[in-house]
């Protein structure tokens with residue numbers, strides 16, 4: 677997962693109230709047909725349910741020139757976003773009403789930070805402190821937070837929602853995904869390299885759309901051909917406690 681410096685907003689902007697709850701639409705965009713699609717294909721582009729005012733407010737908090745930030749759930753407005761009716765009404769039909777956000781990252785591509793990402797799966801979770809769990813590892817520290825690769829069942833049950841604060845067209849380095857590649861657990865480097873790429877889908881999105889994605893879905897993105905701000909608030913959700921006394925770093 678590519679990411680940049682640590683500070684995207686000053687403290688005043690971080691604490692500014694966001695109209696996200698009062699303005700959210702309540703109807704879920706996920707019907708049973710779409711749910712089936714997520715199960716089979718591992719991703720889906722849906723309206724986030726955030727209206728223009730919420731998007732403007734959210735956009736006002738996120739620096740357009742900043743390439744990224746980890747630990748986004750430390751930011752109060754992002755925590756409120758994760759709990760908002762709009763986001764819950766997308767996540768609950770897929771993850772169940774007990775689901776919670778466990779990690780947040782801002783991804784952006786700009787003229788000065790126009791990065792690309794090779795095909796990969798998201799294989800790690802952020803935890804409060806390291807503890808030995810049979811079969812888990814390796815451990816790492818990213819932006820001061822302990823991360824670990826758990827068992828693949830745990831990763832398979834998780835779901836990310838990528839909220840597009842800006843429009844993202846084909847020239848703006850959209851996420852590319854390989855439908856169905858989330859169903860085989862952790863893939864080796866050779867399996868990733870050999871996976872046929874001709875059916876790759878570019879997840880272009882309008883401002884306010886959300887891409888739902890299983891973390892184990894193979895994904896990549898190229899550098900933007902015509903870079904302009906492409907801010908995405910990426911939130912990962914889980915619905916289970918961790919074993920052997922390990923605790924999620926965030927549970928929002």
Ligand SMILES: O=C(O)CCC(=O)C(=O)O
Nearest residue numbers: 677678783793798851897
């Ligand atoms: O936003 C992107 O283009 C790539 C994101 C990514 O690599 C990730 O979610 O792991």
